[in-house]
Amino acid sequence: MTEQVLDAFVTAVIEASDYEEMDRIYLKNRVMSRVGEEGLDAPVHQASLIALKDQLVELAVANSKIPDSMAAKDSLGAELMDWVTPSPSQVNRRFWETYRQSKEDAIADFYALSKHNDYIKVNAIAKNIAFETETPYGTIEITINLSKPEKDPKDIAAAKLAKASHYPACQLCFENEGYQGRLDHPARANHRIIRFDMDGHDWGFQYSPYAYFNEHCIFLYSQHIPMSINRKTFERLLTIVETFPGYFAGSNADLPIVGGSILTHEHYQGGRHTFAMELAPVEESFTISGFEAVSLGIVNWPMSVLRLQSDDKAQLIELADHILESWRGYSDPAVQVLATSDGQPHHTITPIARIRDGHYELDLVLRDNQTSPEHPDGIYHPHADVQHIKKENIGLIEVMGLAILPPRLKEELKQVQDYLLGRESSVASYHQDWADDLKATHPSITEEAEAEAIVRESVGQIFARVLEDAGVYKRTAESQAAFRRFVATL
Secondary structure (H helix, E strand, O other), X not given: OOOXXXXXXXXXXXXXXXXXXXXXXXXXXXXXXXXXXXXXXXXXXXXXXXXXXXHHHHHXXXXXXXXXXXXXXXXXXXXXXXXXXXXXXXXXXXXXXXXXXXXXXXXXHHHHHHHHOOOOOHXXXXXXXXXXXXXXXXXXXXXXXXXXXXXXXXXXXHHHHOOOOOOOOOOOOHHHOOOOOEOOEOOOOOOOOEEEEEOOEEEEEEEOOOOOOOOOEEEEEOOOOOOOOOHHHHHHHHHHXXXXXXXXXXXXXXXXXXXXXXXXXXXXXXXXXXXXXXXXXXXXXXXXXXXXXXXXXXXXXXXXXXXXXEOOHHHHHHHHHHHHHHHXXXXXXXXXXXXXXXXXXXXXXXXXXXXXXOEEEEEEEEXXXXXXXXXXXXXXXXXXXXXXXXXXXXXXXXXXXXXXXXXXXXXXXXXXXXXXXOOOOOOOHHHHXXXXXXXXXXXXXXXXXXXXXXXXXXXXXXXXXXXXXXXOOOOOXXXXXXXXXXXXXX
């Protein structure tokens, strides 16, 4: 006999949680209260827990228990998956009990829970388009982000009528844990945060729901305060990579244009992924007086990266702080490097920490957020001729060599491919010059796979150019000499 969807879901909940068989009737009644009582004897479409949840959500729509909108479906879905998620106190207790025996097992268990309860949107992430491109700087990665759904028009319309709320203050606040969600704020009923102490303050460790790379996680301060790059940043990043073995940790910059998308909440990102920048070699090494225990080198990368390596954690932090303060006050007008203008600071750093082969390592990426009439979006920002591919800020993830490109490109790149194949297509106006150039250099394309490969290769090379645009010191002899002038001041 085919199992009915309600019974199948309740069975899956009991198997995956602390609930027991005695709880079956209770669970069935609680599910019915949320999805309605009609259609629950429907046969199972797919047997996985997440698929059963999705089927119940659609029944809730059919039973008029929730509106047929993305926000309502997400909210109910998270609520249903909360039944397989232990309470925050239990999750934390189990994490730290396991951590005392094995740090790696504790992290692996929390990651598994975050996938199993659909907090990490594994099915959605699988929709992303991802490919690699060889460049002079190594193999860079391209992701067209299709996992995070576009806003539902019905939700947008309803949001205009909804009363404004400032709770939680942002999507990185602790107050998101268990939050039901609303039209303009994601559902987080199944969200859990691991608490830990860092320099005497409460911090949290969580995964990113729409992970851009393996085990993409976030380390967030318990207080809603703006991001700031300072000496404490280097101390904390190194503490994080000690506490969470195998993970890197980095921070977005703390100024507009060169910063990330959320500058209002102190946080860092990390994960278990090797980016192209990490593999990029040091092309010249230096020793700074007073910091002899630290190896300092310029990295062969399109952006301006100083790599610090040492076994002496304290001296590493001292030198990183010295470089940050020196860069904040450094100007070299000959290469359009200005510390300030009209009283506004322009210089900061994007830092990345890791432990490599048992040694501490910090990559410090020099950033400058000047604008000009020629480059109103930012002198060290994707320039206008490449914004048809990437116009958003170059944040931490892009800095390291992983492009996160907008969903529009899925169809737009297909149109360019069709154009190369001589098919009728409506190439977006901002892609037309690029499409014409590709067609001129590849006039006789006949195979779909070849057209796709050519377009993807070009996108990868354009992203490399984007990173060059974002680099303060360009890869020219003049600019690299200027980079070394800065290093000589340290």
